[in-house]
Amino acid sequence: xxxxxxxxxxxxxxxxxxxxxxxxxxxxxxxxxxxxxxxxxxxxxxxxxxxxxxxxxxxxxxxxxxxxxxxxxxxxxxxxxxxxxxxxxxxxxxxxxxxxxxxxxxxxxxxxxxxxxxxxxxxxxxxxxxxxxxxxxxxxxxxxxxxxxxxxxxxxxxxxxxxxxxxxxxxxxxxxxxxxxxxxxxxxxxxxxxxxxxxxxxxxxxxxxxxxxxxxxxxxxxxxxxxxxxxxxxxxxxxxxxxxxxx
Amino acid sequence: xxxxxxxxxxxxxxxxxxxxxxxxxxxxxxxxxxxxxxxxxxxxxxxxxxxxxxxxxxxxxxxxxxxxxxxxxxxxxxxxxxxxxxxxxxxxxxxxxxxxxxxxxxxxxxxxxxxxxxxxxxxxxxxxxxxxxxxxxxxxxxxxxxxxxxxxxxxxxxxxxxxxxxxxxxxxxxxxxxxxxxxxxxxxxxxxxxxxxxxxxxxxxxxxxxxxxxxxxxxxxxxxxxxxxxxxxxxxxxxxxxxxxxx
Numbered sequence: 001x002x003x004x005x006x007x008x009x010x011x012x013x014x015x016x017x018x019x020x021x022x023x024x025x026x027x028x029x030x031x032x033x034x035x036x037x038x039x040x041x042x043x044x045x046x047x048x049x050x051x052x053x054x055x056x057x058x059x060x061x062x063x064x065x066x067x068x069x070x071x072x073x074x075x076x077x078x079x080x081x082x083x084x085x086x087x088x089x090x091x092x093x094x095x096x097x098x099x100x101x102x103x104x105x106x107x108x109x110x111x112x113x114x115x116x117x118x119x120x121x122x123x124x125x126x127x128x129x130x131x132x133x134x135x136x137x138x139x140x141x142x143x144x145x146x147x148x149x150x151x152x153x154x155x156x157x158x159x160x161x162x163x164x165x166x167x168x169x170x171x172x173x174x175x176x177x178x179x180x181x182x183x184x185x186x187x188x189x190x191x192x193x194x195x196x197x198x199x200x201x202x203x204x205x206x207x208x209x210x211x212x213x214x215x216x217x218x219x220x221x222x223x224x225x226x227x228x229x230x231x232x233x234x235x236x237x238x239x240x241x242x243x244x245x246x247x
Numbered sequence: 248x249x250x251x252x253x254x255x256x257x258x259x260x261x262x263x264x265x266x267x268x269x270x271x272x273x274x275x276x277x278x279x280x281x282x283x284x285x286x287x288x289x290x291x292x293x294x295x296x297x298x299x300x301x302x303x304x305x306x307x308x309x310x311x312x313x314x315x316x317x318x319x320x321x322x323x324x325x326x327x328x329x330x331x332x333x334x335x336x337x338x339x340x341x342x343x344x345x346x347x348x349x350x351x352x353x354x355x356x357x358x359x360x361x362x363x364x365x366x367x368x369x370x371x372x373x374x375x376x377x378x379x380x381x382x383x384x385x386x387x388x389x390x391x392x393x394x395x396x397x398x399x400x401x402x403x404x405x406x407x408x409x410x411x412x413x414x415x416x417x418x419x420x421x422x423x424x425x426x427x428x429x430x431x432x433x434x435x436x437x438x439x440x441x442x443x444x445x446x447x448x449x450x451x452x453x454x455x456x457x458x459x460x461x462x463x464x465x466x467x468x469x470x471x472x473x474x475x476x477x478x479x480x481x482x483x484x485x486x487x488x489x490x491x492x493x494x
Binding site: 001044045048051053054071072073074076077079080081083084085087088090091092094095097098100101103104105107108109111113114116117120 | 248291292295298300301318319320321323324326327328330331332334335337338339341342344345347348350351352354355356358360361363364367
């Protein structure tokens with residue numbers, strides 16, 4: 001659990017939760033249980049996705065993946081226990097049950113797990129795969145940050161738009177990096193997704209088309225949080241940073 | 248998820264939660280989210296335990312296990328999504344965060360997942376394995392039923408003793424049935440645990456010694472809920488039923 005959780009990812013989900021919480025006047029500490037829970041769910045999904053029966057990846061972030069460093073049984077159990085730990089850390093503070101609901105719905109069959117199942121199937125739509133596989137948890141990160149700050153429902157709908165747009169931009173850029181070979185910088189095997197016949201955005205829209213779509217997503221994200229004024233500055237920065245990764 | 252969840256297990260955990268809730272004057276409906284969540288966690292653990300990298304069981308309750316009926320990736324994801332669904336069903340009703348905490352702690356590294364990891368290791372103590380692997384969730388079932396009924400903390404400590412004793416009795420009887428070959432009645436492969444070199448209570452105490460210990464556990468369980476008077480009758484019946492399974 002420690003090996004995979006503490007190996008230095010980008011921490012995008014925790015950052016989204018904390019920055020959104022702050023944008024609504026909440027303190028970093030208020031978003032921290034959600035931030036930790038999100039990273040635990042994300043990490044468990046990477047551990048399980050890397051298993052031989054799934055994407056069969058021997059490396060993750062430039063290190064042997066969990067099942068290579070230990071063994072398959074340990075990797076399955078580390079992932080399982082990380083999921084439980086995510087809900088434990090959320091409940092430990094006796095926090096808002098809406099946080100548990102957001103995380104569970106985003107992680108489960110209607111979200112992340114369902115998206116991974118679609119990804120393993122043939123003929124599934126790349127947009128639907130990513131909306132569920134990565135989009136659901138990124139959107140939950142933003143919503144959980146807002147909930148932790150006590151944001152009103154009306155504002156929640158707006159940051160949900162931000163979360164969805166940022167999530168989609170992130171995935172398109174990830175696919176672009178995979179195809180362009182810059183994936184090595186991310187500690188991934190370059191071109192592996194594409195070689196495995198995975199559904200990618202460049203395969204659907206081409207490289208230039210994908211870049212244009214990622215840009216449109218970032219514009220939408222920036223617009224969605226315009227109502228936050230100066231307080232939304234860091235959320236807008238974050239959206240633009242995602243785009244800057246595609247070079 | 249449906250294939251494994253709705254295949255007719257004993258439903259021991261839901262029954263423990265509901266009966267305990269009723270013993271404290273709660274209605275069945277009040278314990279129902281906890282009951283469903285517990286069965287979802289239990290089912291996911293069976294799906295993952297049956298995987299080739301774990302106990303490698305082709306059959307479960309007389310049917311092909313999940314990864315045989317579908318494939319390994321689907322079985323991993325079905326288990327993952329069932330765990331998320333368990334927390335979703337608990338949070339859906341906006342219920343007491345203590346329920347989430349009980350379930351998460353019992354399911355995670357300190358409980359069920361840690362127990363399974365110990366079971367795969369060599370040299371682990373059989374009592375410690377079962378306290379965590381099966382005992383934690385059975386104890387959580389009883390505690391969650393009591394919490395759902397709004398039982399006072401003092402009573403919670405007493406039903407915890409009941410839950411631990413019942414959990415241990417259940418596991419000892421399960422081991423006895425495995426060794427005596429009656430496991431076929433349970434849809435399991437008889438003698439498989441023992442042949443696999445799994446740590447069992449009969450290996451530690453002998454058959455007669457195991458039976459005596461199971462009886463002592465049931466006596467302890469019955470005593471622990473004596474304070475409930477007539478309202479605890481069904482909890483005492485349940486404890487005695489566990490013993491009656493050993494023949």
